């Protein structure tokens with residue numbers, strides 16, 4: 091199948107060719123004709139499937155072929171995304187796919203000043219990519235009205251709900267024209283997402299390119315059981331032993347990110363970091379440096395877990411498992427894209443057994459475990475099943491009862507001395523299993 095056979099116009103075909111896309115991905119093959127015909131779409135497609143071009147190409151075509159020019163402080167296509175990084179990335183995709191078309195695009199997100207975004211909205215934009223909070227701020231300031239919105243796209247809808255954007259989303263939905271096209275993309279389909287889809291979409295074309303919640307089989311995944319305090323040492327050992335020189339590394343906390351980056355820097359790796367407390371320009375710069383190969387190691391918290399568009403990334407290392415299982419799917423979605431093979435390795439300590447079980451239940455497979463000689467876990471990581479169960483060790487046979495007097499004479503295991511240094515635990519004061527929201531990427535306003 092070719093892009094031309096999907097009914098795309100010449101300027102778009104040229105841009106696709108310039109990007110060296112030979113054939114449409116499965117999600118593109120299904121989404122492009124549906125979107126071109128004006129239908130609603132509900133797509134279960136994780137990042138890396140080419141979903142952005144799946145909605146951007148046909149929407150660009152509709153913008154140039156139909157409808158009036160956009161008025162001041164209006165947008166014709168509204169794309170809602172969970173994070174600033176994804177907003178920037180989707181914007182860049184629209185710019186690349188829409189090269190040569192006389193259309194205006196803008197990404198609006200929090201963390202940067204409102205004014206430049208308000209100025210750009212004055213003339214109106216054909217495509218506005220926005221995070222929900224910032225969009226409402228702009229709306230309150232009368233910088234953007236929604237009455238000219240022809241198409242609403244919800245990109246990574248599950249992530250927006252995870253980040254607690256439900257209220258903002260409902261406020262936006264209520265202000266949109268009832269007559270419109272709606273496209274909903276989500277990596278996972280929870281009951282909440284299904285309820286949202288049922289209330290927003292009319293007779294949608296249902297697209298599922300790979301079963302939701304599964305990870306691409308071309309990604310080789312495994313788990314290395316290890317004691318928490320030994321994670322940084324094991325991490326460095328794995329890098330050296332496997333000659334891994336280029337990786338996206340996930341750590342739970344900002345402190346952990348900084349610590350690991352310092353260790354890598356000391357060992358001579360070119361490294362940068364992304365986390366929520368870093369100013370936005372610095373985060374974008376770090377991503378850019380990683381993409382261009384100026385730095386080889388990018389250490390990130392979950393704020394970076396979604397939407398980073400890094401082609402041909404061979405390796406993702408989870409030094410800590412994510413709290414929410416879906417984030418595992420999103421994290422490792424960074425690798426093994428567009429047919430390339432990838433590796434995703436997770437360093438897992440005993441505290442993380444519940445997270446591991448939840449991940450395995452979500453992806454429907456038990457991840458193979460490979461102990462690293464010299465780093466065998468003293469605190470065993472319990473076996474899990476692909477149904478999310480932690481398989482308890484078989485109970486030891488009961489010892490025969492001994493008379494009281496004899497039992498009290500048995501040596502009592504001594505308690506660990508208080509205040510013993512915690513060792514080199516990444517993230518310092520980590521607790522075994524924080525609240526569901528703990529450690530999640532920050533909402534972008």
Ligand code: AMP
Nearest residue numbers: 111113114115137138139140141142428
């Ligand atoms: P996405 O899932 O939209 O984040 O896209 C994932 C990556 O695949 C991006 O780097 C795109 O540039 C790339 N891509 C999208 N469509 C195609 C295609 N048809 N052929 C090759 N690469 C593609």
